[in-house]
Amino acid sequence: MSKTLQQLGCLSLTYKSAGLDELNRWTVSPDFQPAQLRQVLSHAGLSELLVISTCNRLEFYYFSSDKAPLPTDLLTSWKHVSDFDPTLWSAWQGTDALHHLLSVASSVDSMVVGETQILKQIKDSLAVATQAGTAGKYLHLLIRSVIEAAKRIYTETRIAENPVSVSSMTYRFILDHADASLPLVLIGAGDVIRTMAPYFSKMGRYRFCFVNRSVEKAQSLADQYGGRALSLDDFLAEPPDFSALVSATSADHTLIHSDWIDRLNARHGERSRLLVDLANPRDVDPGVTAQTSIRLINLETVERLAEANNRSRIDEIPVVNRILGEESDRITALFADRDMDELLRFFPEDVSGIRDRAVNKLLKTRLNHLSEEDQATIREFAGYLSDKIVQVPYLRAKQRATSEPVRTDDQPAG
The missing domain is CATH 1.10.287 (Helix Hairpins)
Incomplete structure (x- = not known):
């Protein structure tokens, strides 16, 4: 085994062992991360260091020419957190640390298997460490090799195929059925809509019409993501034209009925329209589907399809693990060659x-x-x-x- 790879270590806190509150206690603002990286590098006696920090994990990857640092030395120099439980943290060394990083990059270890944004987060982590001066030639070689391995997995397997979150499933429905020349109506201002708005905004495809019982909350979303704001009463009384609508309110009764669809068609003409009802209890009366121009998708349908897609991703894990084994051998040999080059x-x-x-x-x-x-x-x-x-x-x-x-x-x- 490569002598350099034996010096690789990982210290990890993830959603598997700790809740979001515990993870948040260890979060450091991005503006302060470079300084903290340098402090940890010096205090813990490391030669190279980077930190992967997401909403679901905080992981330190390092090379140490001496013996592995004590977890408490590393953690206390990162951030002062009182009364923390060291048993919530996991540690790996050498090829075990490499295997774990490969699992993270390939999303096998993610809360949502197959979500590829972890690759960007790993790249961003390396960029921060490079800026801080704590990432040297070995971390660059490691991360570059791991990203190549992850791209192979996403290309050769189906682990990232088909959406598995409510937001991504809803976006897929809208992308397939909605007319982008008309506004996308989002009703509600709770967690569901606030999660979807940035997701849809990032796609840059649709203009928004935010609707809420409180027009101030709708306007706040419109100010943040662009578009129009309407109160729920105004929207129901004089609906604007649209081809897709997502509703996720906390109302205890249905808001949209067949007679409202009739008034909508009378104002703007009958056209194919998609209604996605993510509320529980429902916002849209199922009777609206009596009109052939209306397609209604409810929360149960979205969740059922998302679960089926998630199962298909999980079924790919044995194939992914086989490739991870091959890639681990390749990276180990790469480091062995680098060791030999240094030696000779x-x-x-x-x-x-x-x-x-x-x-x-x-x-x-x-x-x-x-x-x-x-x-x-x-x-x-x-x-x-x-x-x-x-x-x-x-x-x-x-x-x-x-x-x-x-x-x-x-x-x-x-």
């Missing part, structure tokens, strides 16, 4: 120096009677031998990594 970096110069000193001494003493032409031949032959000697360690390392037979240029292939 000055070897050619050392051999050349020994050769020149030995040949010069020989030609000045025991072989001083030779002509200049013969001495040149001796020097040429000595150079040839030393070049072949220099090749041997590299070829042996290649043989160990690939099981190929050792060959020099003088040996025939096959």
